[in-house]
Amino acid sequence: MDKKSPIKITLTERDGAVTITQWVYETLRGAVMNGQILPGRALTIRELATLLDVSPMPIREALRQLSAEKALEIQGNRRVMVPKMTAMKFTELYEARIAIESHAAARALPYIDKARFMQLRSLDQLINIAQE
Numbered sequence: 001m002d003k004k005s006p007i008k009i010t011l012t013e014r015d016g017a018v019t020i021t022q023w024v025y026e027t028l029r030g031a032v033m034n035g036q037i038l039p040g041r042a043l044t045i046r047e048l049a050t051l052l053d054v055s056p057m058p059i060r061e062a063l064r065q066l067s068a069e070k071a072l073e074i075q076g077n078r079r080v081m082v083p084k085m086t087a088m089k090f091t092e093l094y095e096a097r098i099a100i101e102s103h104a105a106a107r108a109l110p111y112i113d114k115a116r117f118m119q120l121r122s123l124d125q126l127i128n129i130a131q132e
Contacts, residue, residue: 005038007031009051020054025062027052032071032082043072043080 009031014023028048031037045056045063052059063080066072073083083089112120 005041007041007043007047007051008036010034010036011052021058021061024052024054024058025065028059028062029066029071032066037082039082039084041082043082 009027011027012023014020018026028037037043043063045059048059048063049056063072063074067074067080070083073081075081
């Protein structure tokens, strides 16, 4: 992956009850999870601070937290990168989601009323149509 591919982060308005550091963390986490920052992309504190219009301090803290969560990798040369997706990692994530989502659906089933069931059925039909 190009180490300089564009970063297109969706900025949300910061709630006054949320600190700048929390907002930066949530914004960067969302960007990584939603693929707005591509795997293999090198990140710099200065670039992210400019994009988010904040000082480097909350960027540093967010990067530290995201690297602790394994959402980002800190390289030996102190470069920060979005981890590359491998076939093995993808399979692991895919299998984990199937297990977790199936379990959650089974646990939620007793609480589904007829109206909600019909709504879910309609959404499922829309998914089938979209896949055709």
